[in-house]
Amino acid sequence: MSITAIKGGLYWPPMFPWVLGTPSYGTLATLAAMSDKAAFIFQPPKSGNIRKVYWRTGTVTTGATMDIRLETVSPTDGNPTGTLWGTNTNASKAIADSDDAAFLNATLTADAAVTPDDVLALVIVNPVVSPGTLVIVNISPSRLIGEFPYCDVFATATWTKSGGWPVMAVEYDDGSIEPVQGAIPASALNTLTFASASTPDEIGVKFSLPMGGRASGFSLLIDSDDDFTVKLYDSDGSTVLTSLAVDKDQQLSQGSAGTRTRMSFPDKVTLLANTSYRLTIVPGTGGISLYEIQVSAAGLMDALPCGSTVVKTERTDAGAWTDTSTKRPVVHVMIDGVDAGSSGGVMYHPGMSGGMAA
Numbered sequence: 001m002s003i004t005a006i007k008g009g010l011y012w013p014p015m016f017p018w019v020l021g022t023p024s025y026g027t028l029a030t031l032a033a034m035s036d037k038a039a040f041i042f043q044p045p046k047s048g049n050i051r052k053v054y055w056r057t058g059t060v061t062t063g064a065t066m067d068i069r070l071e072t073v074s075p076t077d078g079n080p081t082g083t084l085w086g087t088n089t090n091a092s093k094a095i096a097d098s099d100d101a102a103f104l105n106a107t108l109t110a111d112a113a114v115t116p117d118d119v120l121a122l123v124i125v126n127p128v129v130s131p132g133t134l135v136i137v138n139i140s141p142s143r144l145i146g147e148f149p150y151c152d153v154f155a156t157a158t159w160t161k162s163g164g165w166p167v168m169a170v171e172y173d174d175g176s177i178e179p180v181q182g183a184i185p186a187s188a189l190n191t192l193t194f195a196s197a198s199t200p201d202e203i204g205v206k207f208s209l210p211m212g213g214r215a216s217g218f219s220l221l222i223d224s225d226d227d228f229t230v231k232l233y234d235s236d237g238s239t240v241l242t243s244l245a246v247d248k249d250q251q252l253s254q255g256s257a258g259t260r261t262r263m264s265f266p267d268k269v270t271l272l273a274n275t276s277y278r279l280t281i282v283p284g285t286g287g288i289s290l291y292e293i294q295v296s297a298a299g300l301m302d303a304l305p306c307g308s309t310v311v312k313t314e315r316t317d318a319g320a321w322t323d324t325s326t327k328r329p330v331v332h333v334m335i336d337g338v339d340a341g342s343s344g345g346v347m348y349h350p351g352m353s354g355g356m357a358a
Contacts, residue, residue: 001339003214009336013306021258023189026140026164029153031126037154038136039080039123040166045178049111052171056103063096064132067125068106079159080121085112103187103296138164149182169303177302185303187296195287200314204280205331207310212273212339217264221330223257224248226286233278242267279333291330298325
């Protein structure tokens with residue numbers, strides 16, 4: 001395998017945009033009055049026909065039958081226009097009082113034909129008759145803010161753009177789900193606190209690359225209350241290809257929730273295409289906290305960058321590995337080179353919530 005270096009490297013999967021603090025939801029909107037609306041402004045991930053849309057609630061005090069709409073977006077003010085993207089690109093969705101913290105979906109009455117350069121809005125509308133009182137969430141704007149995609153809230157007859165990133169996904173008429181740039185389709189955001197005496201006592205990601213490459217380091221979103229070791233395992237799940245012992249005191253803010261650790265391994269390791277490896281964290285007795293994204297069904301992993309090729313892996317006392325297809329810790333492997341000949345092309349990194357491709 002002939003490796004072509006990537007100056008500065010890039011991460012697999014691409015890093016999620018949290019920069020500080022425990023990943024958390026924000027209240028995008030509390031829909032309480034008739035015709036209150038919450039919206040996510042986004043671009044579709046590919047050409048095709050969107051058939052189903054997903055979003056997440058917070059607290060549902062009183063449920064209602066909502067109008068779920070794909071609308072056009074005004075080029076004048078950037079707000080939803082109130083005009084459906086296409087004929088009948090909406091759905092009626094009954095949200096129950098018990099649908100707290102639920103990742104919901106609705107199938108549109110008619111598919112929405114889209115291309116990747118389109119800009120459209122997923123709009124959730126409180127009904128005029130028997131309106132509900134419920135929260136629609138985004139990812140907390142105190143954790144990240146971006147120019148696009150963005151969120152929007154309609155209250156007292158006025159649209160107001162909001163920070164934070166959309167919690168949403170789209171599904172096409174062929175059943176495929178692809179990552180929407182900048183959206184994080186998390187049904188839950190989990191904190192994993194574990195130590196050497198915990199069950200499990202080793203947690204990380206199982207991953208594969210679509211091309212040959214070279215691993216040189218890692219990035220973690222972590223609360224390092226103690227020293228820990230990061231290990232990269234071969235496809236057999238037992239051979240350690242390289243590892244690094246990390247001293248908590250050689251961190252800027254040890255003991256602070258949700259800080260980034262980006263470090264290099266002592267050895268660079270060549271990885272084969274379409275082969276499963278594991279990148280894991282082994283804590284000391286004092287323990288650490290690692291953060292994790294969870295989706296509501298395995299198929300929705302495809303709405304995350306790199307899809308189902310990156311999932312949670314864990315074990316106890318160096319025993320058998322358990323993989324979870326609906327969870328992904330915020331753990332990334334640094335790739336500083338690629339076997340360009342294995343795919344006939346080069347990789348690119350289109351953004352924090354995108355991916356790499358050959």
